[in-house]
Amino acid sequence: MSDNEENTDISFSGGTIGYEAHGNLYLNITNKCSANCYFCVRESSDGVYGYNLRLSKEPSYDEIIKELEQSDLKKYNEIVFTGLGEPTCRLETVLDVTRWLHERGVRVRLDTNGHAKLMYPETDVVTELKNAGLDSVSVSLNAESEEKYEKICKPSLKNAYDSLIDFTKEAIEAGIATRMTVVGMPEIDIGKCEKIARDLGAGFRVR
Numbered sequence: 001m002s003d004n005e006e007n008t009d010i011s012f013s014g015g016t017i018g019y020e021a022h023g024n025l026y027l028n029i030t031n032k033c034s035a036n037c038y039f040c041v042r043e044s045s046d047g048v049y050g051y052n053l054r055l056s057k058e059p060s061y062d063e064i065i066k067e068l069e070q071s072d073l074k075k076y077n078e079i080v081f082t083g084l085g086e087p088t089c090r091l092e093t094v095l096d097v098t099r100w101l102h103e104r105g106v107r108v109r110l111d112t113n114g115h116a117k118l119m120y121p122e123t124d125v126v127t128e129l130k131n132a133g134l135d136s137v138s139v140s141l142n143a144e145s146e147e148k149y150e151k152i153c154k155p156s157l158k159n160a161y162d163s164l165i166d167f168t169k170e171a172i173e174a175g176i177a178t179r180m181t182v183v184g185m186p187e188i189d190i191g192k193c194e195k196i197a198r199d200l201g202a203g204f205r206v207r
Contacts, residue, residue: 014057028083102133114164144192179203
């Protein structure tokens with residue numbers, strides 16, 4: 001989005017579903033999360049880039065699609081599932097909306113904490129995402145060890161760190177463009193985190 005563009009959001013009665021930034025459209029479909037990272041923006045703000053992302057209720061699939069239909073989707077580099085919560089807390093909605101977007105030739109990315117395999121142990125999550133048409137995934141690594149991850153991210157699920165590593169491996173094997181990210185903080189060893197990502201075959205970004 002250029003400096004002279006006004007903020008544009010996609011809203012429904014429960015709050016902001018989508019918001020523009022960096023040439024992308026970001027979808028905010030839940031405020032739920034399976035972690036409680038102390039650096040998370042929701043701990044100190046109601047949103048990002050001037051958008052209020054607090055939801056009074058979660059948008060249904062139909063409400064999301066209704067709003068997407070009113071947007072010129074081709075003008076975006078990609079549509080990204082992100083927001084104040086973990087998108088895969090609503091995995092079926094992510095899959096359904098991804099299919100809808102894929103059918104229209106729109107690139108789709110998922111920003112995730114990588115906990116979905118734990119949340120849906122009976123589901124082959126990565127295969128489902130691939131089959132739905134997901135183009136890329138960005139996994140929040142956030143620490144170079146399980147011990148540090150537990151302190152920083154406070155996941156509600158056991159073995160979350162190992163699971164996000166497995167999720168990343170599976171995404172790469174499935175042919176989904178995959179990167180891992182960390183927040184640039186003094187207590188995180190960025191070099192070690194990058195090595196973990198590169199050794200897995202993923203891209204890496206400090207956010």
